[in-house]
Amino acid sequence: MPNKTPAIYWIRKDLRLADNRALLAASKDARPVIPVFIREDDSAGALGGAQAWWLERSLARLAEAYEKRGARLILRSGDPADVIFALIEETGAKSVFWNRRYTPDGIATDTALKRKLGDAGVQAESFAGHILHEPSKFRTKTGGPYKVYTPFWKALSAEARVPDPLDAPEELTTANAKPESETLSDWRLYPGKPDWAAGFEPLWTPGERGARERLDRFIDEFAENYAASRDRPDIEATSMLSPHLALGEISPALIWHGINRAKNLSAENRKKFLQELVWRDFCHHLLFHSPDLATKNWNDRFDGFEWVEDDEALAAWTRGKTGYPIVDAGLRQLWREGTMHNRVRMIAASFLVKDLMIDWRSGEEWFRDTLVDADPASNPANWQWVAGSGADASPFFRVFNPVLQGEKFDPDGDYVRRYVPELAALPAKHIHAPFDAPKAVLEEAGITLGETYPKPIVDHKAARKRALAAFEKIKG
DNA sequence: TTTTGAGTTGTTCGA
DNA sequence: GTCGAACAACTCAAA
Numbered sequence A: 001m002p003n004k005t006p007a008i009y010w011i012r013k014d015l016r017l018a019d020n021r022a023l024l025a026a027s028k029d030a031r032p033v034i035p036v037f038i039r040e041d042d043s044a045g046a047l048g049g050a051q052a053w054w055l056e057r058s059l060a061r062l063a064e065a066y067e068k069r070g071a072r073l074i075l076r077s078g079d080p081a082d083v084i085f086a087l088i089e090e091t092g093a094k095s096v097f098w099n100r101r102y103t104p105d106g107i108a109t110d111t112a113l114k115r116k117l118g119d120a121g122v123q124a125e126s127f128a129g130h131i132l133h134e135p136s137k138f139r140t141k142t143g144g145p146y147k148v149y150t151p152f153w154k155a156l157s158a159e160a161r162v163p164d165p166l167d168a169p170e171e172l173t174t175a176n177a178k179p180e181s182e183t184l185s186d187w188r189l190y191p192g193k194p195d196w197a198a199g200f201e202p203l204w205t206p207g208e209r210g211a212r213e214r215l216d217r218f219i220d221e222f223a224e225n226y227a228a229s230r231d232r233p234d235i236e237a238t239s240m241l242s243p244h245l246a247l248g249e250i251s252p253a254l255i256w257h258g259i260n261r262a263k264n265l266s267a268e269n270r271k272k273f274l275q276e277l278v279w280r281d282f283c284h285h286l287l288f289h290s291p292d293l294a295t296k297n298w299n300d301r302f303d304g305f306e307w308v309e310d311d312e313a314l315a316a317w318t319r320g321k322t323g324y325p326i327v328d329a330g331l332r333q334l335w336r337e338g339t340m341h342n343r344v345r346m347i348a349a350s351f352l353v354k355d356l357m358i359d360w361r362s363g364e365e366w367f368r369d370t371l372v373d374a375d376p377a378s379n380p381a382n383w384q385w386v387a388g389s390g391a392d393a394s395p396f397f398r399v400f401n402p403v404l405q406g407e408k409f410d411p412d413g414d415y416v417r418r419y420v421p422e423l424a425a426l427p428a429k430h431i432h433a434p435f436d437a438p439k440a441v442l443e444e445a446g447i448t449l450g451e452t453y454p455k456p457i458v459d460h461k462a463a464r465k466r467a468l469a470a471f472e473k474i475k476g
Numbered sequence B: 001t002t003t004t005g006a007g008t009t010g011t012t013c014g015a
Numbered sequence C: 001g002t003c004g005a006a007c008a009a010c011t012c013a014a015a
Helices: A021-026 A049-068 A078-093 A106-121 A149-159 A207-227 A240-244 A250-261 A268-290 A299-302 A311-319 A325-337 A341-356 A358-372 A378-386 A402-409 A414-419 A441-445 A460-475
Strands: A008-011 A033-039 A074-077 A095-099 A123-127
Touching: A008 A021, A008 A078, A008 A311, A021 A033, A021 A123, A021 A441, A049 A123, A049 A207, A049 A240, A049 A358, A074 A078, A078 A106, A095 A240, A106 A123, A106 A149, A149 A268, A207 A240, A207 A268, A268 A378, A299 A460, A311 A325, A311 A341, A311 A358, A325 A341, A325 A358, A325 A402, A325 A414, A341 A358, A341 A378, A341 A460, A358 A378, A378 A402
Parallel strands: A008 A033, A008 A095, A033 A074, A095 A123
Antiparallel strands: none
């Protein structure tokens, strides 16, 4: 006899049907399932603007996918506990399932809810699936968390097997009760005016199917050059899977096994990509063990660092008007497309933190709001890494030179031309340092520095010296 | 407990 | 133009 008592499946950052343990548990033995997405009003569920755009589209597709399988996605707003208990009341559900999340706020919310549900005699069960391994799984021999990536990677690849991904349920059963749902248009996740997301549309296909297609395409076309080309922002060479991963449209386990099974990859390319995927786990490992990662210096020596408060410089950086083409191209790509090439993220971040000496938290905040792949673990962990305050931090003397980096990784200047059109007519030789170009060359390209394109807001050489001197003060 | 080798992503300087 | 060394010293993780 099929079980007629419905189960609630609480959807968070797992907007997929495949490899979804909570959904499978909820719908086991043809049990009617009530999938609910809750727009949380506290920080546990808050998303930046770009990711809210993504979420709207992803939820629309998820709703279609549920409908196709005979279930209905419910949208609700408010405190999760209130919403879930209301749904229990309305539907007679006796169990609630979800996939775990790893932010401190999220963990607190979920732990409290689990207790409350238990007290009320409702079964509550949570599952893994957002990262490859539970962040608590790995410990050093002395019992502490890993603070360096390479040993983490070694431990992970030596000891652990990533669980095989599970298929999506073929069919779902609808509950007899038909709980009310809010609508996506009510939520106004996508602010129409001004339409800052117009440039997102051609680039992205939010949703589970878009994620799978992206993975397949990466494996077919790009993965075999991954190690050699991944640092080139002018070349299509990366997986672009991060926004799909961030909202759980695809599971990292599915990617892991997909890459491992691919026949066309050299060992080097395979390893390189998997290492990047494991970085995501490492960031979650760090966040799990340092819940303040997004707000406090992981290395508290940096608490004494003399950051500069300069709203004008910060604004120039966010708008892509620093006068350093590779930095400006990056920030403008971010604004236009909701993403920035990884190499350029490092250059742009280094520029904010070292050249402008602006607190990494300002950069982290900007990225959080503008990146479609904003991730509560990766974003702060990587900002802290660049700043030097984080785990496995770069040596203090590693200050990216925006001109050299541009010349090295965007050798023809195509990336800059794409996002900084006012420099498009400059020859490659000068495109990364228009301020050093001969007058005639600038004239020929129709550029007047300070008018059509900004003069550098700082002198890199001097800025580098200043940053090194500031670092000198907090060491030892 | 002590020792040992190593640490994602770089730049500059001088030969 | 190319190449190797220097750039601090420290902390991490395992043996």
